[in-house]
Amino acid sequence: MASERHVNAARSKVFGEVAELYDASRPGYADTMVTEVLEYAALGDRAAVEVGAGTGKATVPFAALGIPLVCVEPDARMAEVLRRNVAGYPNVRVEVGDFEQWQPGSRRYGLLFAASAWNFLDHDRRWGLVHAALAPGSAVALVRNPHGVHDAGLRAELAGIGDRHGITGSPHRFLASDIAGGEPGNWDQAWPDTECRRDGRFTDLRSVRFREDLRYDTDRYLGYLSSLSAYRIxxxxHREQALAEAGRLLDAHGGGIDVLQVTDVFLARTR
Structure with a gap:
């Protein structure tokens, strides 16, 4: 378990190496997701805290609605880009540091959300830390954007490249048909529902899913891969060779890749 925490902590700090590329190549989050979260949270005039805000991919659509936000981001280089992206929103404050060491003090929030950052937090402590940051009856929203490849042959060839270079966690490890239907936990046991139920301090658990077909051209997809922790480490x-092989493969398949992007949202409320 200690080694797993070390790996997660290390992976959470590699994105800053390519903060600008991360910001340019990563997909954003749909307005429908933001609407779903805010309707559930019923914030009123309460503030929200975002954990692992990165460069603001999920921050900006919340900030644009005037939500008071505190963004906790562990990497100062990512936080620099984040500050630039939210410069027009005086309702946002950025605090640099690990969530595990972050101190809410007397502050208690109406919503805590994390977009593609939950898995990097200390698995033994994260639910307790979330609970401590929230006022009674407040909401937690955990969001992720898994991809599924439509072309089974292309997915298999990309997976082969990943296997040769020891890459785990590539976004193309699933077929679109693997993730298209049912509840998130049916295909990925990392979904937080079971863990949250076991914790016992939360209620009204919900899982919501949104779907969108995306087309990446070769250059953008390689940029996206380059921004992932599985490639940064x-x-x-090895990274350059893996990317070069993937680039040649995508060029040979029409210059890009068609994927299903699924936005999964997990919602729960403190008792």
């Missing part, structure tokens, strides 16, 4: 030569 590779030795430079």
């Amino acid at each position: 590779l030795p430079d030569d």
